[in-house]
Amino acid sequence: MKKNSAEKVAYGFIVALLALLCLSVVYPFLYMLAISLNDGADAARGGVYIWPRSFTTINYEIVLGNEVIRHSYLITIGRTVLGTVLGLFVTLLAAYGLSYRKLPLRSTILAYVLITMLFNGGLVPLYIQLNNLHLLDTFWVFIFPSLFSAWNMFVMLKFIQGIPEALIESAELDGAGPLRTLLQIVMPLSKPMLAALGLFTAVGHWNDWFSGAFYVTSQSLIPVQTFLQQLLSASDLSTVLGSNSNQEALARSAEMQNITLMSIKMAVVMVSALPILCVYPFLQKYFVKGVLIGSVKG
């Protein structure tokens, strides 16, 4: 391709602009990483930008040694795995059942689902209902209310209807029941769609801090993001570490003097973000596809 000099300048400008944009995304993580790996008191003096000046892993030792944080990790992992697997399955069952165009009452059921996308009771009536069902302050409050997703159901429905009907019919002629057809024909063909929707559901569970903050009160049920949210406005270290949950680290009181709230906070947030950073490269091909599948209609 031939370019005149004005175009070359413009191209260089665009590349520089986009590079700057990437930097604005990457740099905050580098900065937080550097602060979290730096001696807290030293970092507070300023001047740490990309590389830790006084390297230490003490912040991470404290964070990973903290029982509250470790427990919140278990809660988050548990709800993410269970919520994603169960949620996808329940939603897929409904989408597959509704993909039978001749199903009596089909359009009534579809309307029943659609209405919930247009109107909802709001936060307080939902809260009252969760209370009536005795779901508040239990682990299940993270799972049940979000198990069925109307949006995902319509995406799945659309996708399943794109599978050649002859394939499904022939399976049924061969004597496969609907459940077997679903498991052996529809599900294998839906892998890319399930991967994409599963990814979005999992990220939603991983990042949800709201239900942990308002639907549970026991400290033992708090997910990582809710822990982070409570820590965000904390003003002293004891809020973070609890009174004596951290005997081992506290025993090293000489080192403790150099720990600041900020350096601990940065370590906690890095620990919570790291799993997403790690799986991100592998999932990339799925989510672009997922957005496009989801946007076919509308």
Add this chain to the structure above:
Amino acid sequence: MYAKFYKHRWQYLMILPSVVLLFLFSYMPMAGILVAFRDFQIGTSIWSAPWVGLDNFAFLHEPQFWTVVRNTLYISVLKFIFGFPAPILLALLINEVTHSTFKRFVQSVSYLPHFFSWIVVAYMLQSFLTLDGGLVNQLIGKAGGDPVFFLGSTEWFRPIVVGSGLWKETGWNTILYLAAITTIDPQLYEAAKVEGAGKMAQIRHITIPGILPTISIVLILSIPSLINVGMDQIYPLMNSANMEVADVLDTYVLRSGLQQGYFGMSTAVGLLSSVIGLVLVLGTNQLSRKINGEGLW
């Protein structure tokens, strides 16, 4: 008749869990809207609490409520004005990149922030903007200026919300536009080049008209969310110092309902915003029918 249903018993069985879940978590809360018209306390039943008519709507006379409405509109309109054109612009820029490795790199990096929670973004903002040791204030100090209390000021709250919103979602929102650009027939560009059209002319006369349908769909779809500013983003950034401009409908409902226990009143506020949301969605659908000849459903 019965035989027809029996024949599809497995399908109904598969749909059943979802129907039950929707009943429990969507339809029952819709019935719970009655709380807006009753004097309800937690522990009693929503069916037996005494009726109070429109007493719970007394907030309509409170100036504080209108401040909240104004804040909500202010933030959502600002987010729209900056947030709507940004991904189109970014997609046009990314599309101009001919170096494919760099192009892929830019895309991957710009999608990334979408996958982090607003809590993580709030930490990021705190690490840069906080008074004690935040990077920006350190730099301001070095330059001889006075530190600025960004996170606790009423003037900085809106720029921070709009800016962090752009930072987090612009890249992600380019996906649709980039996909739309790839469907444009390359022959159009060839023909334009033969006719002597420069890069800018090609963008104006081929690329933009080519993605116009996508632009109009995204525009239409974003109308209903105008009332929904995103509690997820606002709540972590809100504090007593910026409350005056930060309090929006969602946080108002949350505070008065779950935190202070005014269930009737905050249900009434929620009902009002649900109804406005519904009107916006239905109106949008009509609009879409008129423009695209097809509704959203």
